[in-house]
Structures are given as structure tokens and as C-alpha cells.
Amino acid sequence: MGNDARTQQLFDWCASRLGPGELVQLVPAAGGQMSNVYRYLMEANSAVVKVRSEPLERVKRCLDAQRLAARNGFPCAMPLGEAEALDATGVVSSEEWRPGGEMLRGHDGDSARRSAILLAELVALLERRPAKALDPPPPWMNWNPPGGGLWPPNGPIDRMDQAPVPDIIRECARRAASRLRRSALPHVLGHGDWEAQNIRWKDGRPWSVYDWDSLVSLPEAAIVGAASGAFASTEVPTLAPIGSSDIFLDSYESARARTFSDDEREIAWAASMWPALHNARGEHLFRSDPVASVAVLEQSEERLNLAKA
Template structure:
């Protein structure tokens, strides 16, 4: 963590005179600190400090700027990434507050959410996936360590026997299927949860959490989103019907039907955010929201992924 004094000093250098206030973040990552800086010259800015690599954050900001310039509903970066203390990176973007979070995760919302993801895919499809590095842990199947789960010092130090055996078994099966594909990597949003989207009536207003951009096959990005898109403050797993509608609507919006392999990869990836959350619920002994949904739906999702 860094102090407000450090952040204010950076803001004065990067944005000119103004006033700083720390705010509670409703979206954009639990590991980040969010501030509002009211610049005398540029108006209100959102200032974000997070424990990320400078290279990855810089690439994410470049891609966010491309999306904003194309008219996609998101804040526009106002600075480059800068190092602020050991292992901490800071940047500023336009202040884009307001809008409402969709909290009723139904099939009709799948159409809106998937269409918006497809719009972003159309903007970013020509962009290189280089520079994004490893995806966030809820999208990080098959890490180079060859362990089942990506490295997490806090979680890894806990009693792994708390994690139900069937969760590990599902994770192994999904990971094996995802590792078997050679589909090309593309750029996409890797945390497509309802809590990161804001709407005004049925129109999209803001997409947050651009630090979660990933370089993965398009089908995997869509599949993970199809499982996670209904999640609000408490992560869960969308219904099978809603996930299917999400994938179908994405295809319709993009005007391209997934191949049989892409469909299988999408369904395998649909499990991974819920697997990550179910493991966390088990380790931290939280209410088993994702665990229960995963347990009931995994057999059918694995079948659709081509895993018998």
C-alpha cells in the first residue's frame, strides 16, 4: 500500500494542481486503491494504484485508450503508467461514475452483456496480444509451474484439504481440455462480471477493470464470461441456459459461429472462474455460493466441453 501523500505528490506532477480524496471502489479490482483527483485544468480524474507489473499496466492502458477512442463506453486514460513505490503502479483516467449495475442475472441480460463483449472484441481484434503477460488467477489455467492452481502465497499457505476433491478433479479436467487447444490468442476482457459493468436503462454506460485484459483464445474469453457475467458482489456461476444464450448471442453479434472445438473450449473455460471462486470459498470457509452452483452444473458443462 502507498500513502495518500505519495499519491497526491504524483498527481501534482502528472496532472497539475488540484485536490485528492480516497474513495471506495465499486469496480476495478479489490487489490487496488482508488482516489479522486479534481484537477484544476482537467477536471475530475480517477487515480488507481495497484500491485501490478508496469509493463502489463502500460499495455492495458494502451488498449483501453484504443477502446475509448473507438467510442466504447469506458473511461479514457489520462496518463501513462508510473511506478509508485516497490511493486506498485499508478495511473489516472477520466472520472466516469454513475450508471447502474444489473443485479438480476437472467437470460435476457445475457443478450445485452454478450453483445457488449462482442462489440469490444470487434474493436480489439486487430490488436496484438503481446505485452499482457499472465492472466489474472480466475483465468489462469495451466500455469507454467505445472501446478493445478496459479501461484497465490496466501491461498497456497492454507490447508488445501479444505478444498473438496471434486473441485480439484473438475479443475484438472477443464485445464487438460484447455491445454489441448492451439487456437490463436486475442485480446479480451478477462473479468466480465456484472459488477464491472454499468448501464443507463438498457444502454451500456461504463465498463471497468481494464487491468484484467487477457491474451487468450477468443472462445475461452467468451466462455469464461458466459459463466461469470451474472456475478455481482458475490461471485457465482450463471445458469446453463444463461451461459448458452450468452455464447449464442456473442456469435450472432459477431456474425460468426464457433467451430466445434471453439464451442468445447468455451464450455471448458466457463468453469474456471467458478472453480477459482469455489476454491477460495473452501479455503476461507465462506458461504459456498459458487461451490454449490459448480457442483450441480459441472457434469453438463464438462460434457459440452467434450470431456466424458
């Protein structure tokens, strides 16, 4: 289906579900996205409309968790209606338009604490839903892909020349993935892309959490660990300093009123590497600035030692 036909089909869906309006495609402020995102302008208000190429059941489960969070006062947009198959390759859904707020920039201890406490609130809310599988997890959280490969399958990426990716990046990924795959911890629901670019704050308080496409069902320690490494990422993904990640983990434990076991701490440190390793690989494949790569090279040995990887 051509772009014009797809856009008309999407407009017709919006008009039938939301009423008369105008459809405008949005461009993300920071890099890639899991969805094609639109704003649907109506006479009295607006809605966000998303089209994903993911399984319908996965999208429905993500929306169900987002709806639960919104109904309980968590700062996020409320979904409008249910997700539906737009065609054979796309799933469409809509939610409230919730603009405003600012990113919490920085990787200092205060930023780490505030981000960790907010994540703890979300995980506590999502405990009310069974942690059904949300497969596949996004690639920056997928350290156990089918077939046992190192990286999750991605046709266009896999067909690229992999030689530019340094051996040290591959070796760090192997060590982190090996430790994570040995985990037998139970799974919980959580946000799998806990970066500053996906959270907005207003007057010192959290205003809106975005990117609910990236919910995952993984061990709690892995979700928190990945967030402890990624929380400071804004327009350009990076890896937070080790001390800030440590503050993030401690703050999360305090907010949840429990202490991770030794195994959970090791899993958290292993997971703290994976989003940055995914991004470092991409930097080399696409010849972009080696922001995550430099941070990985500086921190990898200490983080992997903490993970006992």
C-alpha cells in the same frame, strides 16, 4: 515504504501530473480488486488514480487497449497520460472519472444477450491491436500456470490449509484445465473479468465498463466462455445457469457474425467453469458462503461434458 509515505508519494505524483487537488481512497462495492483505487478531486473535475503491483509493460498494454476502445466510442473512461512506476512495487496511472449507471442484475436471457453483444463489440475493437502476451492473466483466468500446478501460485493462499477445498472442486478444476491446456487456438485481446459488477448501464444502454486491469490475451472462445459463466455475478460471484450461458454464446456468435467450431465451443464450456472454480476454492479457504460452490456442484458435470473434458 509505510502507508503514509506511499500516500504522500502518490499525492505528489497526482499534483505533478494532474494539478492541485485532493486524494481520496475508494473502496470497491464488490469484493477484491486488482488495484488500489483513488479519486483525485480537482477544482473543475475529478480523475481516478490506480496503483497496481503488476509489471509496468502489462499495465501500459492494458491502458493502450482501453484508450483505443474509448477513442472509438466504447463506453469506458479515457486514460489520462501514461502509466509510470511509482516505486519498486507499484505502477500508477489515471483515467477520467466516469460515475453513474446501474448494474444489469439477473441471469435471464435478455441480460445474457446484452452482455454478450457488448463483449463482442469490445473484442472487435481490440482486434486492431496485436494480441501481445499479457502475462500473467488474473488467477480466475489462469488455468495454465508456470510449473504445471493446478492453481496459479499465490503465496498467502498457497500457505493456507488446503484441506477445506473439496476433492470434487479440485477434480472439476483438473478436468477443465486439462481441456483448456490442449487448445492450440490463436490468442486475441479481451476482458478477463466480464461480470455485471464491472459494467454499468444507463437508460438501457451500456454506460461504462470497468476493470481494464483484467485484460487478457487468450483464445477468443476461452474469453467468451469465461464471460458466459461469470456475466451475472454482482457483489457475490456465482455461475450463471447453463441455459443462460448457452444464450450468451449464441448471442456472441451472432454479434460477431461467425460460428464457433466444435473445438471452440468445447473450449468455451471448459472456460465457463474456471472463474467459478477459482471462487469456489476461495469460499472454502476463507469459510464464506458457498454461492459459487453450490452452482459448480449443480452444473459441473453437464458443463464438463459439453467441454468434452
